[in-house]
Structure formats: C-alpha cells, structure tokens
Amino acid sequence: MPASPKREIYGTDPFDGDLAMRGFALNAMCYSFNTRANRERFAADEETYMAEFNLTEDQKRAVLKRDVLGMLEAGGNVYYLAKLAGILGLNVQALGALQTGRSLDEFKAALLAQGETTRRYVA
C-alpha cells in the first residue's frame, strides 16, 4: 500500500522518519557538539571531523557553505543544527534571517512588529 501523501505546510517540512533517516549522520555530529572539546575539534578542522561522522556529500557541502536550508534538506533537525550554529556564532535569530533571506535587523524587526504584552492577574 502506498504511503499517504505528506501534509503540505508552507515553508515547513515536519521532521519525520524520512528526514530522520536522511539526516542521521549530520544530526549525530551536531549531537556531539554538546561537548566543548568536540566543538573545538570541529572548528579546528571541519572536513576531518565531518568525515569521522560519515556525513554525506550534500551534508558536507551545506555545512561548508553555511547553507541552513541545505542542511535541513539534507535531514538536519533544527534542535541539533542549533548546536552547530553556536559554533559558527549564530543564534536562532541569525539562523532565521539566513533562512528567510532577510538581514538580521529585518528579521528581528518583523518579530518586534508583532509585539504584544497581555496580562491577567487575579488580585
């Protein structure tokens, strides 16, 4: 029986079994970055470190080009990629800017434009 078609959500690719399989090596490498010594080894020699984790060519290329959408396409999960982003000096807002083709200031401004504070307190 063919698999049912995937749910289409604009600009969103839910991280499912297909992506989890495709991205395993990349995500495993990023998981190793929980340890500072591993982050330092990666920063010192990215290609050797990626080879140790058997990254695919697509994954290596996306990492070397800092191509976040390419890393997602290659199966990267954003919670794991966030650990790589930290090494590269990028926070999640900088990642957001890179993925949406905006400057960091534009990305932040778009969030601030939705600013709201709503409070309810029982006295």
Add this chain to the structure above:
Amino acid sequence: MSQVCGGIFTSHVPGIGNAIARGLQQEPYWKPFFDGFNPVHQWLAREQPDVAVVFYNDHGLNFFLDKMPTFAIGAASEYRHEDEGWGIAFQRPFIGHPALSWHIIEEVVESEFDPVTCQSMVVDHAVAVPYELCWPGTDPFPVRLVPIAINTVQHPLPSPKRCLAFGRAVGRALKSWKGGEKIVVFGTGGLSHQLEGRRAGFINKDYDHFCLDNIGPNPEALLGHSSLDIVELAGSQGVEILNWIAARGALTGDVVELASNYHVPISNTAAATVLFENRELVPA
C-alpha cells in the same frame, strides 16, 4: 495524602537562560517576560510545594535520535543540566524523587501507557530555565523533581488527545500517592514559534490566545487539532503546547487561573507564563 496545589506553565526559550546568566532581567527587552513571574514567586512563597512534576521535551541533550521515546519518565535520585552546545550549564542540581517516579510509572502503565523509564538522565533548558525562573538565585531548589519527557521533536508525535489522557493518568497517580507532599505540575515550552525553514519566525497570536483562553477551563478545545494541525497553526516548535496539554491533564481538581502573561517576542517565540491553582474536588 499528597496534594496537587497547582500548575506553572511557561515558555522555556534557551535565550531566557542566557539572559539570566547575564543578569538582563530588568532590560526593556526582557522585563515584560520576567515580570510575569512576580505572581508565581508570591504563590510559591505561600504554597511552598515539595515536589515538581515537569512535562517537557528534550532537545538533544539526554535523547538522541537513535532512541527517541514518545513518553519518558525520570526515576533518578538526582538530575543535572549540562552544556547543550552553547556553553551554559546551570550548576544547581535537581534532587529527584525515585519513589514517586516509580509510583507514577506503576500507575500509568496500569492505565495502559508505555513510558520509557530513566534511572539516569540529564535535563535540558526545558527543565532548567523554568526552575531558574521560579527559584532565582543560588539557594538549593526547594522541590524534588520528577521529569516527564514528551517527544515533540521527531514525527509522528503523540496526539493532543493522547497527551491529555497521559497527563490525566499521571494526575490519578499523584492523587493516589500516599506521601503527603505538596506537588506542583509544570508544563514547559511554546507558545507559537518556528525556528527552521522559510517560515522561520512564524508566530500566530490568534492560536496562542485560543490556547491561553481554553487550556484552563476547557482543555478539550485543544483536542480539535491533530499534532500536524498544531505545527501548521503554531509553528514546528509551537507544537510544544503538547507539554502544556499533558500538564493540564495532571491537574484533576477545580482549576482556577491566578495569573497569565503573554509577551511577544522573546527571541523567535511568543512567550507565555500561566499560573493555575488546583483545588481538589471534595466528594459530596
């Protein structure tokens, strides 16, 4: 008899932990979020709970994708936060409550749930940030921890319906616990946000208000959407509302909202903090 005295539901953005580490709580960007904890601090000082049962999701600190449980219950005597890749590790340990953990495990399996049990685990910002928000400073945390992790990372995720039922099973376990402690339930994460893809930065205030208005009085209203519906409505990480839904299920008494604070944006997230009192229903 133990007593579930209430619930604290809050966002757990890592940037909040960074702001705490750098002492930015009173900066204009952060203050509207941190001020939402003033009533929580007053309530905690008054209630002085002994135990915290925390529904959260792990973001790749304890669990990797090689083994990814849908529901996991900690049963360790101590838990620690560790470096998650950006160099912050909160130092205060989280003292566990293995006897209560095993009671919950026994009871939820009796209710036909099948959790993974963890006698050794580390907890990430989804536990550490809410703890730091509730009990700032350097004193040892005054509560013992039972962490309950829900998979909100790798699809298929459990349905909202399943999460509410799971939370209710935990709530029944808490009610039947003979330990006599006062228990507070946490649900962490959310509200709407999306970190990845061309829709990064997505926020949906209408859906957030729908959740805030219903999670207390009418949590069944949140069951009308599937987990993928919630991804579409709240963003791929907004689906962390599943932790809130499960935590709400664990409050089995009369649930009264004492405070609610919704603030956009914190980093890429619509942040919220809600405090509920749980008044045990007295049998007629």
